[in-house]
Amino acid sequence: MAADPSPAPTSLSFPRSTFAKLTPGPFLHAHLKQNPPIRPSGRTLTQFREQQITTGSLTHSHGSAVVRLGDTTVVCSVQGEILKAADIPSPPDESADNEDLLETLGLLVPNIELSTGCSPAHLPGNPPSTLAQSLSWKVRTLLYGSEIVNPEDLQIMFTAPKIDEEDDAPVPEVKAYWTLYLDIMFISLDGNPFDAAWLAVMAALRTTRLPRASWDADREAVVCSPALEHYAHLTLHTTPVTATFAVFSTANPLKQRSEAESWVLTDPDTSEEEVCREALTVTVDGKRVLGIDKAGGRVIGMEAVEECVKLTFARWKEVSTILP
Amino acid sequence: MPLDTSTYSLARLRLDGRRAHELRRLSASLHTQAAADGSAYFEQGNTKVICTVAGPSESKRRGGANSSEQNQDATVEVEVNFAGFSGTDRRKRARGDKRTAELAHTISSAFTSTLLLHLYPHSTITLTLHVLSQSGSLLATCLNASTLALIDAGIPMLAPLAAVTVATTAAYADNEEEADVLLDVNEQEEVELPFLTIAGTGEGEGVRVLVLESRVQMGRLEGMIAVGLEGARRVRGVLDGIVREHGERVLEGKVG
Numbered sequence: 001m002a003a004d005p006s007p008a009p010t011s012l013s014f015p016r017s018t019f020a021k022l023t024p025g026p027f028l029h030a031h032l033k034q035n036p037p038i039r040p041s042g043r044t045l046t047q048f049r050e051q052q053i054t055t056g057s058l059t060h061s062h063g064s065a066v067v068r069l070g071d072t073t074v075v076c077s078v079q080g081e082i083l084k085a086a087d088i089p090s091p092p093d094e095s096a097d098n099e100d101l102l103e104t105l106g107l108l109v110p111n112i113e114l115s116t117g118c119s120p121a122h123l124p125g126n127p128p129s130t131l132a133q134s135l136s137w138k139v140r141t142l143l144y145g146s147e148i149v150n151p152e153d154l155q156i157m158f159t160a161p162k163i164d165e166e167d168d169a170p171v172p173e174v175k176a177y178w179t180l181y182l183d184i185m186f187i188s189l190d191g192n193p194f195d196a197a198w199l200a201v202m203a204a205l206r207t208t209r210l211p212r213a214s215w216d217a218d219r220e221a222v223v224c225s226p227a228l229e230h231y232a233h234l235t236l237h238t239t240p241v242t243a244t245f246a247v248f249s250t251a252n253p254l255k256q257r258s259e260a261e262s263w264v265l266t267d268p269d270t271s272e273e274e275v276c277r278e279a280l281t282v283t284v285d286g287k288r289v290l291g292i293d294k295a296g297g298r299v300i301g302m303e304a305v306e307e308c309v310k311l312t313f314a315r316w317k318e319v320s321t322i323l324p
Numbered sequence: 325m326p327l328d329t330s331t332y333s334l335a336r337l338r339l340d341g342r343r344a345h346e347l348r349r350l351s352a353s354l355h356t357q358a359a360a361d362g363s364a365y366f367e368q369g370n371t372k373v374i375c376t377v378a379g380p381s382e383s384k385r386r387g388g389a390n391s392s393e394q395n396q397d398a399t400v401e402v403e404v405n406f407a408g409f410s411g412t413d414r415r416k417r418a419r420g421d422k423r424t425a426e427l428a429h430t431i432s433s434a435f436t437s438t439l440l441l442h443l444y445p446h447s448t449i450t451l452t453l454h455v456l457s458q459s460g461s462l463l464a465t466c467l468n469a470s471t472l473a474l475i476d477a478g479i480p481m482l483a484p485l486a487a488v489t490v491a492t493t494a495a496y497a498d499n500e501e502e503a504d505v506l507l508d509v510n511e512q513e514e515v516e517l518p519f520l521t522i523a524g525t526g527e528g529e530g531v532r533v534l535v536l537e538s539r540v541q542m543g544r545l546e547g548m549i550a551v552g553l554e555g556a557r558r559v560r561g562v563l564d565g566i567v568r569e570h571g572e573r574v575l576e577g578k579v580g
Contacts, residue, residue, distance in 0.1 A: 058457055059370045061409045071358070075456070077409035111408070117376040117452055119359045124376065124452040125403050183408040185454070187374065188357050 025275045028248055032263045041070075041269060046311055048243075048267045051199065055207040055324050063208025063234075065324075067200040070269060071190035073118075076182060076200035078208045082156070082222045083107070083177045101151045103144045110139040110182040112197060118189040119270065135193055138293070139184070139201060142283060146240045146290050148205070153235045154178040156222055158215035175215040176222045180208075191269035194281060198242045199319070207324050208234050240290050241319045242283045243312040244268065246276035249299045262299045266311060280305070282312040336504070339512060340369075347488070347508045347555065350562050352469075354476045354570040362477020366469035369510055370459035373466055375473035380447035397441040402428040402451045404466065410458045431466055434523060434533045440480045449479060460510035461489040463521045463535060468563060475567055484567075485532055486560035487523035489514075490552040492544045503544060505551040522552035525560070 020027045020040065031040050038044065049070030058064035063078035083105070085091065092104045102108065114132040117124045128136075143149075156176040162169070182204070184197050212230040216223045246268035251260035265272055268279075278297025283290040289309060294300065300308075336343060348369030357363040362377035380398050404424050408414050431451065439449070451473065453466050464487035471485045491509045509519050518540040523533035531553070540548070 058409055059459065060412050060457060064409070075407075077407070079409055079414045081414060113407070116374075116405070116454055117357060117360050117363075117378070123378070124405065124454075181408065181414050183414075185407055185456075188359065 020271070024271060028272060028275055029250060032248060037263060039265065040271065045263060046266050048315065049269070051322075053199070053203045053322070053324065055203055062210055063204045063206075065200045065203035065207065067196055067203060069192065069196040069199065069267070071188055072192060072196045072269075073187040074184060074193075074196045074200045075187060076184045076197070076204040078204045079181045079183070080178045080208075080210050081181065082213065083179045084222065085174055085176055102149065102154075105151075105177060105179075107151070107154050107177055107179050108140070108143045108149065108182065109179065110136055110143060110184065110201065112136045112139065112193075113183070113185040114189070114193070116186055118186040122186070122189065131193070135197060138194060139182075139197060142198065142240060142242075142291065143182075143201070146238050146283075146285065148236050148238050148240065149180075149234065150237060151177075154180070156213045156215060158217070160217070176213070178210060178213070180205075189270070191271075191273045192244050192267050195242050195244050195267065198240070198283075202239065202241075203324055205234060205236060210234065238285045238290075239316075239320050239323070240283050240285045241312070241316040242281060243308070243315045244279060244281045245308050245311075246272055247278040247280070247297060247299050247304075248272065248276050249278070251299065260299075264300070264304055264308065280308055282308050284309070284312045284316050286316070287313075338506065340510060342508075344504045345507045345551065345555070347558065347562075348510065350468075350559065352472055352563075352566045354472055354567070360477075362473045362475070362479070364469050364472035364476055366465060366472060368461055368465045368468065368508070370457055371461055371465045372456040373462075373469040374454040374456065375466070375469040376452045376454075377449065377470075377473045377477040377479070378452070379449035379477075380444040380479070381450075383446050383448045396445040398439075398444040398447040398449055400432050400435045400439065400441070400449050400451065402432040402435075402453070402470075404428050404431075404453045404455065406455045406458075410455045427463060427466065430463060430533065430535060431470060434467060434485060435470065435474070435481075438481050438483070438485050438525070438532065439474065440482065443480065449474075458511070460512075460514045461508060461521070463487065463533075464489050464508075464523070467523050467533065468559065471563060472566065476570075483525035484560060484563055485523050485525060486556045486563055487521060487533060488552060488555040488559050489519050489521045490548045490555065491517040491519035492540060492548055493517065503547075505544075505548050507551060507555045520548060520552065522549060522556060524553050524556040 028040065031038050052068040054066045056064060057066055058077050061077040062080050066075050092101060112132050112135045114122045114129060115124050115126045154177050155174045157172045158175045159172040160170045182201055184200060209231040211224040213222050213224045244267060246265045247262055248265060249260055249262035251257060268276060278299055280300060281293040350368055352364060352366045354364050356365045357376055360376040360378060365374050404427050451470050467485055467487035474481060488507060489509045491506045491513055493504045493506060506513065518538035520534060520536035522531060524531055
């Protein structure tokens with residue numbers, strides 16, 4: 001841990017690590033009270049943890065990424081599978097203005113696996129916890145809502161050849177779709193799982209290469225070309241970037257509300273998450289805000305939300321340059 | 325068929341360019357998860373496994389009525405999870421899958437006889453294995469990863485368990501002279517050739533684990549076991565080196 005930058009107002013009679021374990025709230029408060037405020041890990045209030053992105057380590061997947069955000073490590077793998085149009089029970093209307101086509105067909109399937117022993121709170125062998133399920137749902141909502149992939153990019157078309165000269169020009173029809181399964185597995189968790197998971201999803205999608213697929217009319221099946229030069233990257237239309245903030249507040253039902261102090265911490269780790277009762281996640285892309293997610297808490301007001309959105313735009317600039 | 329073609333007998337090179345007795349690249353890191361009592365990440369070629377150890381912890385089973393008659397030693401529980409992206413087909417294995425249960429049982433019995441379980445009466449040691457990528461020699465990789473994780477957890481054992489797979493090339497009796505024993509089989513070789521997994525503790529201590537599920541000629545068996553034990557001894561040397569290197573880094577204060 002980083003050493004204290006300035007002496008504490010009162011001297012402690014027990015070591016720093018004991019203080020952190022016994023009373024984590026006052027421990028964090030003691031750091032934030034300093035001028036300028038600092039966090040126990042040595043970061044400033046608006047500093048993200050250092051991230052490391054490695055892509056292409058999984059041999060069986062079409063795309064993969066391992067992302068480390070501080071001590072949170074997550075693996076994301078993208079695997080494409082073929083869904084034949086004939087197998088869809090009630091084919092949806094495929095006209096161009098059907099925005100929900102991707103979601104109706106379920107062509108992007110994320111799944112978050114937290115029960116891997118990544119932290120003492122997530123022991124292996126358990127069914128998915130509420131946190132895992134809600135994270136999966138958030139990733140799914142962001143994937144569909146940000147329109148990062150268009151249905152046309154995942155379609156496998158077939159144009160029947162003209163038999164007679166008098167026939168009309170053959171209309172290309174969709175014979176199958178690519179379904180992308182995104183498996184996100186946490187190897188270690190030290191706070192802020194959503195940002196790490198989304199960063200891994202972005203890195204994996206940007207390095208995903210799908211084989212060239214075509215419809216074989218004689219075999220009535222989709223055939224993929226095994227040649228490496230025929231593998232193509234996915235076309236991604238947006239680059240959503242997320243940022244999570246936690247709020248530490250000394251507000252207490254026994255004290256006056258005006259006496260309470262609060263600080264907004266960017267990219268919280270586990271020790272900070274445990275003592276913060278309020279959190280905010282902002283998702284942006286370029287100049288647009290794609291989502292703001294907040295559930296509960298009374299500290300953050302309009303100015304704080306605007307400040308967080310500004311910080312997320314700054315983060316977008318940083319992340320969009322380092323993504324592969 | 326990677327080996328039936330004449331290229332093998334001409335150049336004696338396997339499909340991935342290895343010779344008969346060459347191991348794949350082994351690499352590992354210890355203490356990958358600070359939250360677990362012991363953890364290790366082990367790669368044998370493209371087969372990648374993470375193992376975490378929890379325990380020894382209080383056992384939740386049995387009442388105390390006749391515990392003096394029953395075995396008081398600790399028990400080893402093993403759970404194996406396959407990540408959806410581990411194989412060529414994305415398949416989520418059902419939780420009660422018999423193949424997975426057999427794998428877990430083999431690993432559990434292997435360590436029950438190797439760990440000094442009498443030191444932790446009435447406790448449970450839980451091993452959880454996550455398979456990230458399968459490319460042949462799964463049981464061997466799981467055993468090696470478990471050994472490293474147990475060493476990281478500090479659970480005493482008689483000797484580290486090192487495992488390896490061996491296969492034999494010629495599948496029919498006519499080709500006796502052509503038969504070669506291949507060490508450390510990968511995915512394609514596992515499908516085509518009879519192979520077995522063998523684990524020993526090295527130093528001539530005998531066979532700890534032996535699993536053979538394909539038909540093989542009687543005369544080949546002795547040769548395969550001999551090469552397998554020699555290979556296990558070499559793997560044990562590699563595991564030893566990994567643990568020593570980790571120990572040096574701990575002493576230098578680079579690892580928590």
